[in-house]
Amino acid sequence: MKKIGILGGLGPEATSDYYKELINGFNALNSNGSLDYPEIVIYSVTMSKFIGLLETNRYGEAADYLIQCLNGIKNAGADFAVISANTPHLLFSEIQAKVDLPLISIVDVCAKEAQSVGAKRCGLLGTKFTMNNDFYQKVFSEYNIEVIVPDEQQIEFIHSKLFQELELGIFKDKTKQELLEIVADMKEKQQIDAVILGCTEFPLMFTDDSYCDLPFLNTTRIHVNAIINACLKSENDASK
Incomplete structure (x- = not known):
């Protein structure tokens, strides 16, 4: 090997x-x-x-x-x-x-996985650097998949929780629920059909394969x- x-x-x-x-x-x-x-x-x-x-x-x-x-x-x-x-x-x-x-x-292999599950509009959760840049969008577009990010206020909230909690090994049920509310909002308003866990701390919090009746792509x-x-x-x- x-x-x-x-x-x-x-x-x-x-x-x-x-x-x-x-x-x-x-x-x-x-x-x-x-x-x-x-x-x-x-x-x-x-x-x-x-x-x-x-x-x-x-x-x-x-x-x-x-x-x-x-x-x-x-x-x-x-x-x-x-x-x-x-x-x-x-x-x-x-x-x-x-x-x-x-x-x-990690982006290339995630795009292939998104294609394999039939995703067409993926919601992206990550740091503000990940959500505010377009490197995910560029790769996923090669697979004819759109990548959608939360609104500005939601981006700031997610970023703060990552660096004040998750990156420090702190995983709160309240934070998990608040993040799922953002996902539900994106599903309703932006018609996302999958979620990219675009920070490798997120799989430590979201351990199931799906939430809100959406596949969660565990990038780790x-x-x-x-x-x-x-x-x-x-x-x-x-x-x-």
Whole structure:
């Protein structure tokens, strides 16, 4: 199997979830009870540094910071890597162009999953950086899927809850209900037919496959499945 690289820390709760999901995924494949796991390199970045650069519109410096970290992953021997957060994917094309290491995009694999469930109008929940930029829209449009974001007030509410609660490992029932009310509002007013959990902390709160009679696209699990498939594909290719 190929050695996996994970750029994490954005935030730590989601990074831990990636590791657990990967181990669970390989456990499910190892039906004979073997302990055959891939080697994994995790580089946990300083979240305050990265978010601070975004908040001051220093996107070039933010990209350079992640490129530096991904080069560290490459130097540790990883064969490919992922970024275990949605927000940094607004810089994905620039980062991939400057890193000599294959990256699996969370947005690309989520778009394929959305297409597989027949979605046509996906509501996007994430940080304000994710919701106010168009990197999800650009990729999903290639699959003839629209991406809809909440209104400005709702965006600010979601962003504040992410950084004041979820990123700190705080998950409140009240917050969950308030977020579901936003989803219900989008379903009624904007006719969304699926929801993108566009922050990898959200799957820690929304653990079911659907809410409000809508499929919830768990970007962590979708990304992890793509990582596992890449490992298995690499192994099979090597045996040919």
